Amino acid sequence: MEAQAGANQRIARISAHLHPSNFQEGGDVAINKANCRAKGGAPGFKVAILGAAGGIGQPLSLLLKMNPLVSVLHLYDVVNTPGVTADVSHMDTGAVVRGFLGQPQLENALTGMDLVVIPAGVPRKPGMTRDDLFKINAGIVRTLCEGVAKSCPNAIVNLISNPVNSTVPIAAEVFKKAGTYDPKRLLGVTTLDVVRANTFVVSLVVVYLTVEFPSYYYTSTCWCMFFFFFLQAEVLGVDPREVDVPVVGGHAGVTILPLLSQVKPPSSFSAEEAEYLTNRIQNGGTEVVEAKAGAGSATLSMAYAAAKFANSCLHGLKGEAGVVECAFVDSQVTDLPFFATKVRLGRGGAEEIYQLGPLNEYERAGLEKAKTELAGSIQKGVEFIKK
Ligand SMILES: NC(=O)c1ccc[n+]([C@@H]2O[C@H](COP(=O)([O-])OP(=O)(O)OC[C@H]3O[C@@H](n4cnc5c(N)ncnc54)[C@H](O)[C@@H]3O)[C@@H](O)[C@H]2O)c1
């Protein structure tokens, strides 16, 4: 009898948690009734995704639910979180998933979080630059960061919302105003540029020979075969996950500066190859925006990149040694207040910021262009809060 009553109570609790009305008012309802974590679930970190019902947010929720370092996953958005939460919560992995809908539930979504990932905001359509998103996304980022400052001031923040070159300075100013700014804990996510660079470097030869030089490819077969195998030995036959291209600067157009001279495993590129790769990496986002033809920008590759970066942040939080990623951070590497370089992630966030290392002439010229554009974008973000 008692066992049956207990079982009925548990069933009632779970049903109540999943009822859509739980998401209408007061986030604490969602918190209290979602306490159905699998027994024996490993202790881990508490992670919130703000913008969880979006194109990036949904696959990112799925990927972070699969991460064994995540024990609690809070999904916040201004629309559709009940459905996304119900869906993701059925995955038989350890993390407890809780949904939060709308501004009144932001505080509960953020309280106690170790890591906050922010992909909230509008994406580009063809013909737009990332800066065209500033008008809408600046305000969204400000509101969400005010929530972070209030409810989880010690959390690491991974900022994805564009234009990253301006939203990171916005977040910094919000935190400064609130008196909670710790530069090490605010990271603009540029991992997708690195992911693209690693992929494009490996696929260079096929594209280069068949698209850029079709006539050589078909008419000078011997020469081409030599060229193909010579280059293939250098950059192909390698798993893209083994390739590491540092991408520095920022996250828009010419501010995205791949340092191909520092690629690992070491490879050499002709001037034409470096130019081709740099352009493709800088325009990777636009390539996806155009292919999606009005239906948004990169979401799946971005969710992959964001999950990879969040995972590194969690390994850093755990105290693991040698966790290194590129990120757009408060920096003294150049004369700009923010800059993307490799950083070492630790318990405190970006604990060490690496210098640029040796650049070739092409990269030095790219750096100057990147810095000029970045300076304006950073200033625009700072002024948005200071005005
Ligand atoms: N850093 C990068 O490398 C990178 C890569 C891809 C996309 N992005 C950017 O990420 C952002 C999101 O892209 P997407 O494709 O997921 O867009 P999307 O429109 O599919 O999703 C955005 C989500 O944010 C939510 N949202 C809007 N205002 C909100 C608020 N105030 N609080 C919480 N949630 C809110 C929306 O409801 C929506 O669910 C865009 O700004 C895009 O440019 C950045």
Ligand SMILES: O=C(O)C[C@H](O)C(=O)O
């Ligand atoms: O290009 C965009 O607008 C989205 C994102 O910044 C990307 O690089 O894919």
